[in-house]
Amino acid sequence: MNATPRWLDPEQKVAWDHFIRMQEKLVGRLSRRVQSDSGLSAADYVVLAALTESEGGRVRFLDLTKRVEWEKSRMSHQVGRMAKRGLVAREECPEDGRGAFVVATPEGYRAIEEAAPLHVEHVRRLFIDALTPEELDTLGRLSARVLAHMEQQPD
């Protein structure tokens, strides 16, 4: 169909494998942890964190999706489920008839205030503590580089 593919050379493949496996295991463990510690899913945690970091725990729906870089449909489903459990509520927006606010309820605040310290502990234990401060800094900087690269790449 097209030119012969350029496979990764061995060093590249090793680096890619390590990165992918690390990332998967880390994220997997963290989300199972936050779930069993607090009953919040990783998604719940992200949404509540974004809400409670904002004035009044109240954010316009689309702003929320941008803040966490989610698609609106994903957010809509998530907010729906969280509303059903009483963690957040939807409110109408006076100045735009289509619009909506999402608000963290007292339940929501309670839940994330309980979950956050545990979450930080696990991040520390599984990730931060694995590296020296310089290594951590390096990893952060390389991540930022990849991020920037992706942003100016189609797709």
Add this chain to the structure above:
Amino acid sequence: MNATPRWLDPEQKVAWDHFIRMQEKLVGRLSRRVQSDSGLSAADYVVLAALTESEGGRVRFLDLTKRVEWEKSRMSHQVGRMAKRGLVAREECPEDGRGAFVVATPEGYRAIEEAAPLHVEHVRRLFIDALTPEELDTLGRLSARVLAHMEQQPD
């Protein structure tokens, strides 16, 4: 409930944020890409890759789960879905009445042989090309370090 939490200091938080956002965006883009390029999900891809790298495209079920580090239930569901689409087949195991083999069908081979070069291209384009070879090597090495650290950590 317990001692005051030790939050991440600013450098740590920045590094963590960059890493998490990068990883999420990268994995998200890659899996949407492989999906739209080839009709295979990321999960399909992983399973087919593991199968077709093995003698005869045939692997014992539990071996397969170990090779890709998945839980058996996840694999069972995945194999079920893939079997329904004709990408793999289940075969009984003569020497263990409980056992099962998973086999890549010709369809399965066709699918991954079509998908693989495109997948590699995207990995290259989004990730490898963002870094110099030394940086890539560093990132790989740091990932391996975190991985090793997690493995000797509870949970």
Add this chain to the structure above:
DNA sequence: CGCGAGTGGATGACGTGTCAACAATGCTTG
């Protein structure tokens, strides 16, 4: 031999993510 423990794997329920389509409102222009 028979019985209980462990192993290999499947299943159902449920929360999650994506895609495509839709509804409702706002905006802009003739």
Add this chain to the structure above:
DNA sequence: CAAGCATTGTTGACACGTCATCCACTCGCG
């Protein structure tokens, strides 16, 4: 003011992952 077009958000269908549970089979031991 009316006709479109863009924006804001929801919905339904479906694939995916996890947890708990279950079943069939094997193996070891009395």
